[in-house]
Amino acid sequence: MILIRIVYYFLFTGVVSVLAWSAGLLMLARNWKHPNRTRLYWTAFALSAFALVTANRNFENMAAIGMDQSAELAAQDKRAETTPEDADASETSEAGDATGDAAGEDGEADGEGIVTGEVAAAQTEEVPTIPLYKQDGKVEREEGKKIGDKTIAEAAEVEEEEQVVQGRTLTAIHLFRANHYARMYRTLAIGLFWIALVLCLVDYLAKFNTTFGAYCILPIACRFVDSFSRKTHGVLVKNASREALLEFLTCSLRKGETFIYCGAGDPWAHAEDSAPAGVAHGDTGFPCSKRRRPEASVPALARLQLADPRPWLLDTAIAGLRGIQCQHLETWEQCRSNLRPRVWPLLRTPRLNVARLNGSIAANFMLESTWFGRQCLVVDGPDNAKKWLAELQKFLRTRVHVLAQARRSVNVVWHVDVPIAEEDLKELLFLCEETNYKFVLIGPHAVSADIAERFGESYDDMPHS
Numbered sequence: 001m002i003l004i005r006i007v008y009y010f011l012f013t014g015v016v017s018v019l020a021w022s023a024g025l026l027m028l029a030r031n032w033k034h035p036n037r038t039r040l041y042w043t044a045f046a047l048s049a050f051a052l053v054t055a056n057r058n059f060e061n062m063a064a065i066g067m068d069q070s071a072e073l074a075a076q077d078k079r080a081e082t083t084p085e086d087a088d089a090s091e092t093s094e095a096g097d098a099t100g101d102a103a104g105e106d107g108e109a110d111g112e113g114i115v116t117g118e119v120a121a122a123q124t125e126e127v128p129t130i131p132l133y134k135q136d137g138k139v140e141r142e143e144g145k146k147i148g149d150k151t152i153a154e155a156a157e158v159e160e161e162e163q164v165v166q167g168r169t170l171t172a173i174h175l176f177r178a179n180h181y182a183r184m185y186r187t188l189a190i191g192l193f194w195i196a197l198v199l200c201l202v203d204y205l206a207k208f209n210t211t212f213g214a215y216c217i218l219p220i221a222c223r224f225v226d227s228f229s230r231k232t233h234g235v236l237v238k239n240a241s242r243e244a245l246l247e248f249l250t251c252s253l254r255k256g257e258t259f260i261y262c263g264a265g266d267p268w269a270h271a272e273d274s275a276p277a278g279v280a281h282g283d284t285g286f287p288c289s290k291r292r293r294p295e296a297s298v299p300a301l302a303r304l305q306l307a308d309p310r311p312w313l314l315d316t317a318i319a320g321l322r323g324i325q326c327q328h329l330e331t332w333e334q335c336r337s338n339l340r341p342r343v344w345p346l347l348r349t350p351r352l353n354v355a356r357l358n359g360s361i362a363a364n365f366m367l368e369s370t371w372f373g374r375q376c377l378v379v380d381g382p383d384n385a386k387k388w389l390a391e392l393q394k395f396l397r398t399r400v401h402v403l404a405q406a407r408r409s410v411n412v413v414w415h416v417d418v419p420i421a422e423e424d425l426k427e428l429l430f431l432c433e434e435t436n437y438k439f440v441l442i443g444p445h446a447v448s449a450d451i452a453e454r455f456g457e458s459y460d461d462m463p464h465s
Contacts, residue, residue: 009170009178010058014185017054021189024048028196038215041203045196048189055189062182068169202228211235211438212463214251219303219347221256221408226436231409232456233433235440236447242267244464245415245442249376252411253301253349258370260377260392262385263415266353268299268378301376302345311341353378354388363391371399373408385416393424396431405436415442422451429454 007015024047031040170178205228207213208220240248246267249259261267314336321329352375354366369375379388392412399405412432414420420428425447432439441447441455442462452458 005177006181009062009174009181010185011061013054013061014058014182017051017058017189018185020047020054021051021185021192024051024196025192028192028199032199038203038207041196041200045193045200048193048196052189052193055186059182059186062178064168065175065178066169067175068171205229208255211440211457212248214255217251217254219254219256223407231436231438233436233438234429234455234457235438236452236455236458237440237442237462238444238460240415240442240462241464244462245413247464248440248462249411249413250301252409253376254303256303256373257409257411258349258373258376259411259413260367260370260379260388261413261415262379262388263413264382264417265380266378268351300345300348300350302343303347303349304345306344306346308341308343310339311336314339349373350375351378352376353380355380355384363388364395367392367395370410371406382416382418385414385418389414389420389424389428393428393431396428396435396437399435400431405434407436409436409438411438411440413440413442417443419445422448425451426454 006018010018024044027040027044027047031037034040204216205225207215207229208217208225209229209231211232249261249267252259314332318329318332318336321332326332352366354363354377366375366377370377377388379385420441428439429451431437
């Protein structure tokens, strides 16, 4: 019964809104434990947003419905059709009937057949006097009263026009129910919209800390984000391509984190067709200004990038020109093919290669700068990797003694075919967990079952999009 009333009151817009709202609610209720719930959550959010927009539209439609007063107007017209003479005649007949009845009961007839009650009433009846408002004769109407009557007439015409424009009308009880259902459904649509949005944000923050499952990455890594999901501090990967490795390091930096990469060579050297990244041999100063901006000579990675909108604008313009069959379409297409999209990097972080520093800067200072997120380090070569791993262990021991943790995680990637002693590996995993570091071991390293259990994640190949 209620569904029939909703269809009757809401019509097409309201029914479509209710269907979208029901679909969104069903998606949220059934897929909160689904492995691919992210896509379903955002689909439910889109449906709830559509339902909210159409619910507001339906609420406006309900507010525009007028009240059906046809029965009252018909009774009023029927009363207006009765003439004053008919009304007086009916009143006189009713009064005569009432008097006759009273005389028949209380009055007595005299000798001539006249009822004494009627004679007494005739004797006591007085001659009607002229009313006071007619004694002064004919009086002209005041101008203000004419204006008032004219205003009332115009208001009546406007009201009649509004009733014609409204179109749809309902009786008083149905109009009350329609407005009540519209308000109630609008409240439900607003509630579902905010519930879907909160669930999407919670799911986003929960997947933000995963090693390879984050999406729409923003530099928002902090303790607050870490509180939404448990972060693994040990990852074991048997094989990783250069593209997958570069993607992982770039994504970790875009999260707001930093990294220390230890490998056989600089993974960015082949990508940039240049020498390993770093400062010149003669430079001894730290390659960052007081505002933490890297110098132009130092390679840097962007935590946030803005895409070039020109390709999208040109594609939109070309599609429109094709629709109108423009003569200069070839010129626009040639301009689009010659356009080289640009990317504007923001929040740049320097990427230093310690092999080019030649010991000019202390290792403890470099590790501390990485701890605070000021730079990323690239350590190439097996000998340098062993040396810096020992320095890293010493640095993390001092942090554990004072119970210090990094505000944003630092990813330590070991991509060297040099085995790490089991005791050192155990200690390194413990130190990383206590200081909010993440240790990623890449390569066919032989690890015992006890060590393998200490790694929170294990992959045969590094995931790559």
